[in-house]
Amino acid sequence: MKRRLLCLLAVPFVLSHCTPLDESGGAGSTGPASTGLPPGHEPYDGPHGSTYDLGMQHGRADGASGKSRQPSRHYGTFPATQTDAFNRGYQAAYTMATRPGGTTAPPASAPLTPVKGSGTVTLREGSRTVAVCATAMPNVETVRFVNGQQQIAVKSRAAHGPATVQLFNTRTGVEEGRVMAYEIRGGQPAWAAGMGE
Numbered sequence: 001m002k003r004r005l006l007c008l009l010a011v012p013f014v015l016s017h018c019t020p021l022d023e024s025g026g027a028g029s030t031g032p033a034s035t036g037l038p039p040g041h042e043p044y045d046g047p048h049g050s051t052y053d054l055g056m057q058h059g060r061a062d063g064a065s066g067k068s069r070q071p072s073r074h075y076g077t078f079p080a081t082q083t084d085a086f087n088r089g090y091q092a093a094y095t096m097a098t099r100p101g102g103t104t105a106p107p108a109s110a111p112l113t114p115v116k117g118s119g120t121v122t123l124r125e126g127s128r129t130v131a132v133c134a135t136a137m138p139n140v141e142t143v144r145f146v147n148g149q150q151q152i153a154v155k156s157r158a159a160h161g162p163a164t165v166q167l168f169n170t171r172t173g174v175e176e177g178r179v180m181a182y183e184i185r186g187g188q189p190a191w192a193a194g195m196g197e
Contacts, residue, residue, distance in 0.1 A: 044092075048085035051078045055089025061148075062090075063097025076190040077147050112149045112170055116140040121154050123170050131173030136164035145170070146191045155181060155195045165192045 137156035157163035167177035184196030
């Protein structure tokens with residue numbers, strides 16, 4: 001009876017299994033690392049596939065918007081040890097976006113301007129309000145665009161006490177990261193570097 005019970009309990013474990021995700025971005029990965037490359041560029045099968053994909057996203061956006069070919073403007077959004085993977089993705093996608101028949105550039109837009117308020121940072125594009133970011137504390141001390149103008153880091157505090165640094169999406173105003181200013185050490189997190197105390 002005990003043997004039969006043990007056999008019945010073992011059946012679900014034998015019939016089910018888990019397959020680990022391939023986070024290396026190798027040849028079997030899907031997405032930009034393996035498809036949609038310009039002629040002369042082979043699918044990427046090296047390490048750090050997600051960083052390569054990030055490079056492709058930035059390269060495609062920069063090329064499509066008419067920016068210069070400058071991957072270094074995005075440094076700090078990925079570990080420095082993965083720069084080669086990022087640059088390879090960036091160069092491939094930038095070439096694809098700027099070649100004839102590639103991605104067409106969206107209409108040029110005015111640069112965003114941050115307007116500090118009490119407990120808010122309003123992002124304006126010319127006279128149009130794009131987003132309003134609600135800060136953790138009422139007194140906004142410092143703002144800095146991150147990742148081009150896709151995100152903004154905001155340092156705020158109350159009348160006394162520690163400051164909070166938040167990362168917002170500039171198009172939606174949604175908070176994407178938060179850290180206390182005294183926790184910023186050694187330039188980490190990268191988006192909050194230079195805003196510590």
